[in-house]
Amino acid sequence: MSTPARSHPILPGATLGVLGGGQLGRMFVHAAQSMGYFTAVLDPDAHSPAGRVSHHHIHSGYEDPRGLAELARLCAAVTTEFENVPAAALEQLASRLPVAPAAASVAVAQHRAREKAHFVRCGVPVAPHAVIETAEQLAAVDAQLLPGILKTSTLGYDGKGQLQVGTPRELAAAWQQLKQAPCVLEKRLPLDFECSVVLARGRDGSCVSLPVQRNLHRGGILAVTEVHKGNMPQTLAGQALAATKSIAEGLNYVGVLCVEFFVLQDGSLVVNEIAPRPHNSGHWSIDGCDSSQFALQVRTMAGLPLATPRQHSPAIMLNLLGDLWLQGGGAPRTPPWAQVLTLPGCHLHLYGKAEARAGRKMGHLTVTGAHIDTVRATALRAAEVLGIAPF
Incomplete structure (x- = not known):
């Protein structure tokens, strides 16, 4: 099902919608509102992080025809904040208004076998x-x-x-x-490190991307992202950018797309998986770039021009999991935010989740500064204060 065409961009003052009320939806809502848009969130949780800060919060299941009809009535365009949104919901919305990314693109990301086949078609190395x-x-x-x-x-x-x-x-x-x-x-391949690319692609085929991000995972969950000159060899960064663009073009993708890669010990690059949305590893861009991944999400769905984001500061981002609230084995505690925020260049983002659970993403801390050595020292000190393992 094709998305209704628009000959003109959707300008501030219109309402933009998002399926999903988690932290990615919350940060999208903040970005859209800062640009002058109204926002609507569809999520079954009455206390969802995004719903709490949006102009409209539709308490509905993702396949509820009435909820989807209300979202379509309110909005000029719709996006999603998670890849497991039912494709039928995207198709239903796409019959009435622009949806980015499209259901067909999301369906590839929802299924590893289809995803792998797409990578092979695009000529991108896979395990x-x-x-x-x-x-x-x-x-x-x-x-x-x-x-x-x-x-x-x-x-x-x-x-x-x-x-x-x-x-x-x-x-x-x-x-x-x-x-x-x-x-x-x-x-299982001999892994050296992991990296990711966040790309935005418009309806006209134009593409821009954030700098390549070097990532550290612990227990399968992103722990640390580093973005600065020299975070990885320039040749590899170029290969990752080219592969990401090929994957996006092969999907005729519209929206923000993250592609995750493995860098092997022999220096070669293989693609791991894609996320058809902003990504945890791109959160640093809110504080380290002149245009964040969420601002790019707004631009792609609204049909606005895409400007290449410029990184103005080296950045290290620490993921803040619910484990930080549960240290000591007793009742949940409040982490020592005041102590962390005495450190220069620390930007704290908490997602408004009421309950801390082990492994649950509760927020992130981005450290920026003029020089990567200073940023790293500050990030390591913040990790020590919070009880996060050094990196």
């Missing part, structure tokens, strides 16, 4: 892998793919739906543990 959807496919797996990581094809994020396997017997047991869901087995 050796096999699709496992039947017992016959399981039995036919090449032993050269082991040891590997078995990942569910759908609904996997932040390390969920993933199991390490070393032998054919472990692989069979893992598939049973995952309830014989469609999966992708990826060969």
Whole structure:
């Protein structure tokens, strides 16, 4: 289903909508409001972080026809803040107003096998892998793919739906543990580090991107992002940017897209996965760039010109998980924000979530400054104060 065409940009004063009320929706709402737009959030949680700060909060399931009709009535365009939004909801909205990204693009990101096939079509290097959807496919797996990581094809994020396997017997047991869901087995490769690219692509095909981000994950969840000159070899950064653009163009993508990569110990680059939305690793851009990933999201859905973001400060971002509130084993505590905020260049962002849980993303801290050495020293001191492991 095609999105209704617009010959003119959607200007401030209009209402922009977002499916999903989490922290990404909240930061989108802040960006849209700062540019003069009204906002509407559709989310079933009456206390969602984005709904609390939006002009309109539609308390509705994502497939509720009445909720979707109300969102379409209020808005001039709609986006999404998470990739697992039902494609049917996007299709229904797209019959009435511009939706970015489109359902077809989101559907690729929702399914690892389709995602891998798209990477191959785009000529982007991927890890050796096999699709496992039947017992016959399981039995036919090449032993050269082991040891590997078995990942569910759908609904996997932040390390969920993933199991390490070393032998054919472990692989069979893992598939049973995952309830014989469609999966992708990826060969485990010798990893040096991880990186990501956040790109924005307009309806006219124009593309801009943030600088390449170097990432550290712990337990499958992003812990630290570093963005500065020399954070990775320039040749590799160029390859990552070119691969991201190829992936976006292959999808005819409109919106903000994040592509995550593995850099191997031999210096080669392979793509890991895509996120059809702003990404945790791009949050630093709010404080380190003249245009954040959320401002780019507003521009792409509104059909506004895309200007290349300029990084004005080296930046290190620390992810703030609910574990920080739960240290000590007693009742939840308030982390020592006052002590952290005495440090120069610290920018605290909390997402308005009422309950802290282990592994739950509660906020982030971005440290900026004139020189990366100073930024790193400050970020390490902030991590020490908060009880985050050094990096």
